[in-house]
Each structure stands twice: as structure tokens, then as C-alpha cells.
Amino acid sequence: MVGLLLIIVRDNVLYEGIISLKSEKGYYATPIGFTIRGNNIYIKVYHGSLTHSYLSTIRKTVLNITDNPYIYLYLAFKKEFNGLNKVSFIEVEDNAPVLEEAKAYAILYLRDIIPCLNYDTFIYNYNTFVTRNPDIEPLSRCNWLAIEALIYLTKLFKIRDSGVEVSNMKTYLNHVFRIMERLCNDPYHKELVNNLFKLYISISGNHNNNYLF
Ligand SMILES: Cc1cc2nc3c(=O)[nH]c(=O)nc-3n(C[C@H](O)[C@H](O)[C@H](O)COP(=O)(O)O)c2cc1C
Numbered sequence: 001m002v003g004l005l006l007i008i009v010r011d012n013v014l015y016e017g018i019i020s021l022k023s024e025k026g027y028y029a030t031p032i033g034f035t036i037r038g039n040n041i042y043i044k045v046y047h048g049s050l051t052h053s054y055l056s057t058i059r060k061t062v063l064n065i066t067d068n069p070y071i072y073l074y075l076a077f078k079k080e081f082n083g084l085n086k087v088s089f090i091e092v093e094d095n096a097p098v099l100e101e102a103k104a105y106a107i108l109y110l111r112d113i114i115p116c117l118n119y120d121t122f123i124y125n126y127n128t129f130v131t132r133n134p135d136i137e138p139l140s141r142c143n144w145l146a147i148e149a150l151i152y153l154t155k156l157f158k159i160r161d162s163g164v165e166v167s168n169m170k171t172y173l174n175h176v177f178r179i180m181e182r183l184c185n186d187p188y189h190k191e192l193v194n195n196l197f198k199l200y201i202s203i204s205g206n207h208n209n210n211y212l213f
Helices: 052-056 069-076 141-161 167-183 187-204
Strands: 013-024 026-037 040-046 060-065 088-091 094-098 104-115 119-125
Touching: 013 052, 013 069, 013 094, 026 052, 026 060, 026 069, 026 094, 040 052, 052 094, 052 119, 060 094, 088 104, 104 141, 141 167, 141 187, 167 187
Parallel strands: none
Antiparallel strands: 013 026, 013 060, 026 040, 040 119, 060 104, 088 094, 104 119
């Protein structure tokens, strides 16, 4: 099935994936946020982590796409879950260990590191995503926040005239919209958020449109 499946990636969305690499101590992998612009992938890595020291010295890495939350759990809490032993790697070429679980992956080549105060931005070149499983879009907070917003909007809709205190829900929705405005910068999600926000205004009577794009 390799190569027959489609992966959807959009420029300027903060996606979540798993970066994997081969160090002198063996295979290593950790969850990471990434943004695509053309053939470049941007990753912000906070100072002081093992990830930062590996990525600073190892120029070839793999970006794995998976929506399996357990993979994120195990690799975010590697010590607590003995996480690196709970996943398997396939070395598709020299120094390119792909997570067996990955639905798609890209091999990344370090191009530049832009230093910032608390983190550095690593800029990678990549050629293509190789698909290995059914079509997916990389995990981003945009889709799941949209679902969250819809759950709260339907609740709000149900109780809108009941006098039940809804300020917590509104605070939460404002928070969600603020995050989506910051992270979801492609036309597909902007349209989605605008529709959600219009719903929000009509249900809540909140005409403060600060969060509209
Ligand atoms: C979903 C998710 C996304 C993450 N994204 C980043 C990121 O973009 N940059 C970063 O420095 N750490 C990120 N982390 C944290 C790293 O995966 C890792 O926990 C951190 O680098 C510390 O682990 P280490 O000491 O093994 O490097 C993320 C964690 C999760 C669960």
C-alpha cells in the first residue's frame, strides 16, 4: 500500500507528530509540534531537553505521523512508562528509524537553527511524506478544538434560556477561539472557526467579535 494513500498537510498549521532519530545510545523518539511551509518544516525545541541536544547534533531525523494517543503518552513520559521499549522502529534507510506505528513519515534534513530566548527553531528540508496506512491528516489542536467547541455550543444551545450559569462555558469557548485564532492559520480552519464563532454569537448573544478572523 506504500505510496497509494494520501496525506493532507496544510501550510501554517501547528501539527503534532513524533520525531525519531538514532543516537549513539540507540533509538530515541518524542512528541513534537511542527509547522510546514513549502518544503520546509519548522520545529521549536525548548532549551535544556535531551531532544534539543540530539537535534542540535544529529542532522537527519524522522517525523512520524500518528493519531494514537498512547504513543504520545509513552513517548512524552518515557521513564514512567518505559516508553521507548513500548514502540518499535524500522530503519528505512541509514539513520532514519521510522516508528512501526506511524501512518506516514518524512525524513528530515537539518537546514538551519534560529536561536530564540527559551527555545530554538529548527528548520528542516523534506522531500515528501511516505504513507504507510489509511489516509490521515497529522494531529493538530485545530480539529479537536473544533469538536470541543461544538460540544460546548450544543450544550449552550440546549440550556440558553434556562437560567443555568453558563459563564464557565463562555470563558472556555473564548479560550478555545483564542487558541484556534493563534494556531489554525489556513483557509480551511479559518472558515470552520468563523462558522463556529457565528454560531456562538447567535446562541450566546455575545457581540464581542474580537476573536473573528
Ligand atoms: C503532543 C506533544 C507535543 C510536544 N511538542 C513539543 C515541541 O514542539 N517542542 C518541544 O520542545 N517539546 C515538545 N513536547 C515535549 C517533548 O516531547 C519532550 O517531552 C521534551 O522534549 C522533554 O523530553 P526530553 O528530555 O526527552 O527531550 C511535546 C510533548 C507533547 C506530548
